[in-house]
Amino acid sequence: MGVAATPAMAQDQVPAAAAPAENTIVVTGSRIRRSNETAAVPVQMLNRADLDEVGTVDTAEIILQLPGVDADITPDNSALSTQNAGLSTINLRRLGSDRTLVLIDGRRVVSNSGNGERVSLNTIPAGFVKSIEVTTGGASAIYGSDAIAGVANILLEDSLDGFRGNVRYGKADRSGEQETTVDLTLGKKFADGRGYVLLGVTYDRETAIFADETRPDSLRGLEWRAPNVGGWPDETDLPGCDDSGRYCFAPGLSSSLPGGRFESGDAWNVDGVWFNDKSLQPQDGRPVGEDFVTEVDGYNIRPGRTLSPLFESINGAFRGTFEITPDVSLFANAFYSAVDTRTRTSPRTAASTTDIGVLNELGDIGQMPASHPFIPPEVEETRSGTVSWSRRFNELGMREKINKRDTFRLITGAEGFFGPIGWEVYGTYGRFEQRQTTLNEVNYLNIRNALDIEADGSGGYQCVDAAARADGCVPLDMFGTNSISPAAADYIRYTANLKQIRQQYTAGGSINGDLFEIPAGPVKFAAGFEYRKEKQNTIGDPDNEFELTSASVIPNIKAQFDVIEGFAEADIPIIEDMLSLQLAGRVANYSTIGTIFSYNAGGSFTPVDGLRIRGQYSRSQRAPTITEFFSAPRGDADDLRDPCDGLMPDGTGITPAPGSTASAATISANCLAEPGIQAFFNDPENAGEAFEFDGSVSGPNAGNQNLKEETADTFTIGAVIAPSFLPNFSLIVDYYNIKVKGAIGTISTQLTADLCYGDVNFPDNRFCNVITRDASSGRVIQVINQEENLNSRKVSGLDVSANYRAEPGFLPGSIDFDVRYAHYFEDEYTFLSVGGPQTGINLGEIGYPKDEFRAKVGYSLDGFRATWTTVYRSGGVDDNDVLPDENAFFRADAQDYHNFYMRYSFRENPRLSIYAGVNNVFDKLGPFMPDGLNYGSSQNLTSSLNDLEGREFFGGVRVKF
Template sequence: MTLIRRLCAGTCAIALVAGFGTAGAYAQSTETNTEENASDDTITITGSRIRRSNATAAIPVQVLNAQAVQETGSVDVGEIVTQIPGVNYDLSPENTGLSVQNPGLSTVNLRRLGGDRTLTLIDGRRAVSNAGNGERVSLDTIPSGFIDSIEVTTGGASAIYGSDAIAGVVNVILKDDWEGFEVNMRYGEAEASGEEETNIDLTWGRNFAGGRGNFLLGFSYEEEGAIFADETRPDSILAVNWSEPGDEGNFNDETILPGCDNSGRFCINPTGSAYLPGGKFESDDAWNVDGVWFNDQSLLPNDGRTSAEAWETYPDGFNDRIGRTLSPEYEIYTLAAKTDFELSPNISIFFDGLYTELETMTRNAPEIATDGDTFALLDANGMAMRDADGRVITDELRQIASSHPFIHPAVQETRVGAVAWDRRFTEIGWDDKINERNTLRTAFGFEGDIWGDWEWTLYGTYGRFEQTQTTPNELNLRNINFALDVESDGGSGFQCADAGARADGCVPLDIFGTNSISEPAADYIRYTAVLEQERTQKTFAGSMNGDLFQLPAGMVKTAFGFEYREEDQKTSGQDGDLLLVTTTTAVPDIEAGFDVTEVYGEIDIPVLDTLSAQLALRVADYSTVGEVVSYNVGGSWFPTDDIRFRAQYSRSQRAPTLTEFFSPPRGDFDSLDDPCSGLNADGTGITAPAGSDASTATIAANCLAEAGIQAYFANPDNAGQPFEGDGSVRGPNQGNSNLTEETADTFTAGFVLTPSAIPNLTVIVDYYDIKVEDAIGSIETQLTADLCYTAADYPDNRFCNVITRNGNSGEIAEVINQVENLNELVAEGIDAAIDYEWEFGFAPGEFDINVIYTHYLENSFTFQGLNGPEEEEQLGQIDNPEDEYRAKLGYSIGDFRATWTALYRSGGVDDLDVADDAPDYFKAGSQTFHNLYLSYVLRDEPRVRLYGGVNNVFDEIGPLIPSGLDAGSSRNIVSSLNDTEGREFFAGISARW
């Protein structure tokens, strides 16, 4: 009999969460009013299931009430929550523009430990995930107008809530037991881009049956336009790259850093895409014959030059930045319903329902293709053909026959042989991803009281998430081959040579020049990809809480319960193996599930009048990883009414997600600086990766041992040319059924100061140290390649085993990113908060200030490398600042209120390893964003309130962070230090009857 069954059969272990010790500790709400804080009513606060007095609660929770939510000036719940220091985006509308499965999602990440280690609750209950590849609740499925409060606790909470609560909990509490009718309308517009936001919330509630029941109904509509990379955000369309300088050129002088003309210095350099809308031919020489170096159909150079020159990405490349979305377009409809009814004085029944329809659109540059691109060979049944080892047999895009009738006659006179080519297919259309996501969350149950002071609840939940992702402008590579194989139709025209292809609608393809592809040809090679994902969650749970017995120092309180949960996931593509002949990043079909049974308990023991001890225990039995035990041990001490001390140690776990445990390789692409780039046939030209002590001789020997690189140097066309392998590579992510659960040990200690000599002042300081052992993750593609080729035991190590090179070109074709249990994640830091309200005798009105500050001491991960543990410190890098704060100053007089909020994040370097050896390496300065909020109550009955303000008052966009940097991207201004929207003006009106 397992431990959990013994516990279920016998006495459930009783324990209590040490509320004072939760990391990121903030005592009572810093955003609630004094009267609420003084209440003696007992309530359940996130971080514990024991009801406590709000005036003396030890639970370190940051609370934003409905007013505080409004005063953020935003209707995006993700944006609202991430204003709290220590809470960061995991997935955001801005950083998911290139995501294969998750464009437009809005999920959070506490302490930078990852979204899967942050548990998001709705009304204290688990919610179905909105991602097919993780346990992530998208906050944009929760309308801000329905929110009563948001509670955030940081630190190990698995003993209370189960798996995923390693970093902490975000609990979104919706309106309840509400009477009246309220309408809220808001309009906002970004000054630079003109992007518009429209939001309408309708809420209606009433009591019935003489007050024994309440019914609440809500509707919300939200629409936000896309922000595109264009001249309104000039930094976003600069075609630049962070690299060692080549020809400095004259691209944009103001973006060139000092020293760019010095060899070996890293700089922001002009660049461009090698894939042109009109095509590029004959490799990088591009018709470089008899003075004709670029073919734009007229055979004239594209900038007036007449001399023959080799093609260069700058100034000849294409600016693929223009037109991409920096922030997606989205539209959200939400319907909410809540009801409860008192069946008897001791028993009530309740139902909660929340349904959301969310549609987003993200845009990237049109698709590209080149001869040599591979795709699957399909059999007569449309299934991919495979070899004896199960690997897909591939074909490739062919070079264009020299007899092709669309080759310009003048070119035919100066060259022979097949034509190498690459091209951007702008005629097909933008690479859009349109996502439709529907989410249903329901809960039904009973609750009541027994034996006077004991409360109980018994409920079930059902959640379902459905996603349909449509990518309408992919390329069918097999059809491109058919369409490039052209012959005479026997008359004055041309036709596809393959009769079967003609029967399927093949149209001859002319890729020579901009806009040369006819609409029928574009239709033939265009492919619309459809990805469908489903998640379901079923829960049955029950709990009790109440007073056990009286001790001299007070009442011993307890809470205990059970939970059974099933999670299922299904991912499928519409056309099966047909995806494998297209440019679509294939997501494999997955159908998987798990179940878990859990029991838990808490106890709060008053040891002395001023000292209490808290314990909590949870035992879970997973169908995937087996039995898991989590616990908390802590205490709180009140030496005086003015100060309270707290400390806690917790052991938390996280079980692997369905994707982490079951997923076959999922398509993805990563940028890679090939460790073998620069290699000459004699072994010279190699440089060691940044931060590596490996000898260049070892790296060169390992690279020269690769069959594909040997084939590259054996090719006469490459004589005297160094090997260059940098670029984009397939980096599929793969699950691992050998994973075990993560284990996190968290220690926190702090104090809450409420000095009686200074009324309305609260000062809170907490230290936290979170260590996650056996952390589930994958080593990034770049690091995997570096560790493979710098190793003395190449190729017999686990890093080389996941790398595949092209047998002819030598380029890395694929690096599989399989998740594994890494050694350790560490997050350590100090939180502080100040909350104060006061009046000046010489001035009317009331002032209030709220400051929340986080200082990180460590943020690192460790994994088992070739020669022992390898540690990667991340603190002080651009997306891992050392300091964050949120400071809000408020002023109220009568019916008028104004707030000014400053949000600060410190800057950093892009790569700590490189920065150690290169003091002038890329650094980004700190950023502070300022928001103004104003509101005025026009009348009290019905209550009518006008509000408005300015977000990002000083229009701070943040630093230029280009591609080529770890924190960079081709969007240049999409990072934690940037605000792509810029200054936004908004205004609204709300009325309640």
């Protein structure tokens, strides 16, 4: 590392002195060899010094230093994810990781997710990375599908000759999280420099962050919910609050108790003490006969939950090149990554009304028989027969999700020159395997069996069903805390397993060089072909295929698609060294969606030295992922207010959904035509009763083989200013506008039902086809959320980067500044609603700040270097549609975080460096986010603004020889 290392310059910076014409490289965003300053698209770079100074070894967190780059899935926000816990992915222009293409040395690599096209950057050893280049905006004409938002290109070390090592340890001050990293890389030339080999290995371990072990003033021991009051300018200024804001909110406790609630909650047990709403005296001073109150009697689900998982990884990499002749070289790269994560959350719950089966084929678990021998007096006092119940099964232990992910990537090929024409052929193979185990779920059928008890003839009790007894059934006593015996807990406990395998095969070839000469200079070109096959095999838990347990249902998927593509690109000089035109096109034939065409056109104009203007228009596509296209319905549950709720036999009682254009008469007629609802009205027990349903239903997500590609139109224009009178200064300004049409997404369960029953063509519309009702009760059992090309997205904004380094004279050494600013003008989406297409505004909401700012100032002197980095994100409201004087209004203030880093390289041994730093110097955790908000959660935080770790101290040693 240089003594006076400078911060990252944008890749398209104009240098103070023009590079020689022969000094050309392949820059991300193009396959043509050209000098950096002639590129038509903005490309930003982080070099090796930047990687070392960020204060983290997670490649995704490093890339977040660039404007326009946001986190998508992170270890901190995915702890409870069904499939993606522990991944580390990025999101360009807020368009999602599925629309962000991640490359290694300009080539595609296999996805690390079973439900999307996501490359987890923590599978790439940071010590093996030479630099990172990011271009934002459509790049499908250059790289193919998924590059709608842009490309992140991870460039690997190719010139290290010797050994480089790094040992780092960090510990967070408040959360207690500890991180240990060992990073070793060895490079060696051989055969008189014709051959080169590089080996690298990285080990990283991060301890978990638990909800009850973090700071009490920002991550509460309880979850807190927002009450129905309004006019909140900021969480610390709410009426009636103390300094922490805690007492503005009601505690969000759970109504499912470890001791159980019985007879519709008329009797309950808390910590071994019985309460009921009859004659027993409550122990908390409340009046006799008062009902269960969740905010007082409920259960705190937070203790023991992980906010960030236990994370452990080991990554290995190999790179080799060999020059057969001066014009022909062979190359091979291989990578292996093993990532293990472990998360845990509160124990599982169930109730007598819990459905069994995908469509409730086996009914619900059921109430306890009136003859159940363990019913205590406190419940006897409230019951009239069988006993309804709900319970949290703490005796089984915390639910834990253990993920083991292995990734192997192999890239091999040959490259060289035919005279002035460069060529390359290559093939790649990638394999990702995930093995997930979920502990301490519950088996609903076994609970049913264990509640049906009889005397065993010897003074004890046994399960009635002989087959269940042979399978280990033990009588289940759910009355009171810790009442379930270990044997009964073992019988109802369920362990779920999931295995997913992704495989990718690619082959391709390309040529590039000068096509011919024109007066302004050579016309440069690149052309080639690529073949790619993607395969996925998801093996869900065979014992839970029919939703007989509490575990999430992941359906089996065995599917594949392939695509063959041809591409061409040209760089045409119009005025020598002043004006050039760049064109690119790609045609791709998919086995799933057919043929698509991507293209772009751009140019670069240098009217005077030190000023370059460039712009581009592009048409890009994203093909559906394997999951979006092929997936069978996969388990989920959604809340639903049935459009038929309140219906009377005469058709009255219907209230259309807010904003609906459907009439009450239309909805009533459609609901009355449902056989299940007619069966409800025909039941004598329901005489004179309204049909009512408002609750949770099965809402599985499903693929759709009628999907088409997404299409994005992107326009960018910008300027690069590097005046000769101010050496080592550059200013880069870029405007962009991206519109995605036919965006793939799902219609919500609620909207699907509203569109079905509000349509005069009922039941002959596509929305009704995915709704299933119970034949006897009319209750909605399932609404399938199928993927559709139904939305559009639009984002536009301005990126500004300023960079300067100088030796001020009044101070020994040098100082440098690196400022990056992103401002969003638009961030909106159009979606289908009951009233037709509507536009929603993301911009200005808490998860979508209008302004993002990062500034780094550095000082270097001999072997010493220090940097201070500030990251700022503007505040926002919870919902743009809620006005400040309305009850539901909530705003979070802007957040800023500060990091400090210093390093010293010994003069007498410059190969040895020690470094230390502090991330989040002022120990900020971000705003308090009550549950019940759009951007709130039971963790009382939102990942875009909060820092789970708090202040972190780190230090380490680097060696190089």
